[in-house]
Amino acid sequence: MNPVFAPPQAIYIHVPFCAHRCGYCDFTLVAGKDHLINNYLRALEMELSRVEDSPEISTLFFGGGTPTHLLPADLKRLLEIVLSKFRLAAGCEFSVEANPAGLSEEKIAILADAGVNRVSLGIQSFDAQILSVLERDHRQEEIDQSLQWLRRRINNIALDLIFAVPGQSLALWESTLEMAVAHHPQHLSTYGLTFEKGTAFWTRREKSQLTPATPELEREMYALALDKLPAAGYEHYEISNFAQPGFRCRHNEVYWTGQSYDAFGPGAARYLDGRRSINHRSVTTxxxxxxxxxxxxxxxxxxxxxxRAREAIALGLRRRAGIDLMEFHERTGYDLLELAGDAVDSLTAQGWLERNSGTIRLTHEGLFFADQVAGEFL
Ligand code: SF4
Structure with missing residues (x-):
């Protein structure tokens, strides 16, 4: 039987512009090339011309890069171009990534007037020293100011934090978590710093100019987030993500539950009719x-x-709810335990997976080895 693929309800738009490239960043973007913005908007409009009949969508996500790096007039045009192609369903989650540097009340008003109801602010840290190591171009005052402005128009605010930064102590990470919680965001993401090949950080580590956090310290930092954020009322619903009740990121849940999504812009990845495809990562190409x-x-x-079934296991285990075996069978046509019973048994014996009334999920210990666990199923 051929599977029936539902049309995508989730749309991602990649906006590849930043003021400068942070040393650890390997995202698809250009820095200091704002003269390309006009062509980008023209090209995006052309790429979107393949969308017909104004489909209704449930989530729309503008990521980057820094979408809010665009000047107000360009930001407005970007929103108009995209919104002319889709109908937003009632209650559509409409997210935009933003950075404190370069954000303004005027840009926030443009976003809110266009229907944006969720802003994900890349603050990473409140500490000047850590922000400087990360080569971020904002300070704590800009974070505070941005949050003050955002709160007037947007009621769903997400903050991104990075841990295991060279020079960051456990105590400093603890105070970062406490300060983040004190701002009462609806959503928090915590990511361990990674050194990606091709980045300035990779080269600096090779030359011993940057010393990564030890694996033990990184583990302690993650463990601290796992303790502190739920204690502050945040549900830990995915390996790196925490939300107040009712504020999980519905767009990302589409990825983790293996549903279809479409995407536009350089480097944008989509999953349509069982096919994964990705646009050219070079912005100029x-x-x-x-x-x-x-x-x-x-x-x-x-x-x-x-x-598809194996990928559904690897992605589904990212969610703290884990995988419902019956639902998995209905969705993929496979019995998970027949497909991957050996891996489930050995990871359970290792203490990284647990089975409870028809579900499998990572144990608390398994969270620290999530990538290895996922690799066992692919
Ligand atoms: S602001 Fe974000 S997207 Fe832009 S270079 Fe820095 S880490 Fe990358």
Missing amino acids: WLKRTLAGELPIGETEMLSPED
């Missing part, structure tokens, strides 16, 4: 191809039913 009327897709892969 994406621009050139799209403006020439060509498809900007760089890589594409049709997943077999078994690949």
Whole structure:
């Protein structure tokens, strides 16, 4: 039986502009090339021309880069271009990523007037020294000011934090968590710093100019977030994500539950009709191809039913609720324990997975080895 794929209810728009590139960042973006913004908007409009009949969507997410790096007039045009193609369902979660540097009341008003109801603010830390190591261009005063402005118009605010930064002590991370909680955001994400090949941080680590946190310290920092954030009323609902009740990120839940989504912009990844594809990661290649009327897709892969089922396990285990075995069977056509019973047994014996009344999920210990666990199923 061929699976029936539902049309995508989630749309991602990639906005690849930043004032400068932070040393650890390997996202698809250009820094200091704002002269490309006009062409980007033209190209995005062309790429979106493949969308027909104004489909209704449940989540819309603008990520980057820094969408709010755009000047107010460009930000307004970006929103108009995208909103002319889709109908937002009642209660649609409409998120935009923002950074404290360069945010203004005027930009927030443009977002709110266009229907944005969730802003994810990349603060990373409140500490001047840590922000400087990360090469972020904001200070605590800008975080406070941004949050004050945002609260007037947006009632769902998410904060991103980074731990295991060179030079960051456990006590400093604890005070960062406490300060974040004191701002009462609806959502918090905590990510351990990674050193990606091709970034300035990778090179500096190779040259011993940067010393990463030890694995023990990184583990202690993650454990601290796992203790402190739920104690402050945040549900730990995904490996790195915590939310006040009712404020989980519905857009990201689409990814973790293996539902379809479409995406536009350089480097944007989509999952449609069982096929994964990703646009060219080079902003200039994406621009050139799209403006020439060509498809900007760089890589594409049709997943077999078994690949889809295996991927559904790896993604589903990211959620603290884990995987409901019956629901998994209905969705993928596979009995999870027949497909991957050996891996489930050995990871359970290791103490990283647990089975409870028809579900499997990571144990508390398993959270610290989530990538290894996922790798066992792929
Ligand atoms: S602001 Fe964010 S997206 Fe932009 S360079 Fe820094 S880490 Fe990357």
